[in-house]
Amino acid sequence: MFDWDEKPELNITPLVDVMLVLLAILMVATPAIVYQEDINLPQGSKTKTYKKQKSIDIKVTKAKIIYIGKQKFSFKNFADSFVLYAGNISRSTPVYISADKALSYGDVMYILKTIKEAGFSKVSLITNG
Secondary structure (H helix, E strand, C coil): CCCCCCCCCCCCHHHHHHHHHHHHHHHHHHHHCCCCCCCCCCCCCCCCCCCCCCCEEEEECCCCEEEECCEEEECCCHHHHHHHHCCCCCCCCCEEEEECCCCCHHHHHHHHHHHHHCCCCCEEECCCC
């Protein structure tokens, strides 16, 4: 005999198990998928040419000798010397600092602070990696 008052129970455990397996497969397979879409770029005008922006390259040796281009500066007088050097250079010119890894953090930050105080805003530290 059939009991009409009996309430059916819904067992969702197998559904959750299947969804977790599918999610795990998706998570493993997704990094291996590479999407490549070919695009056609529009023709540009050849009237303007790209001008390489001038930059200031600063190299600091282990002995705390600072080179800007071929000019040599002492570490002690660098603040005053750099202000004089950068007298008529635009402050939007990028500055790149390459410092020997044997220098202390404070020494490199002194050079960075000096350049920032001179008004340059685009200052980058160059690394090997």
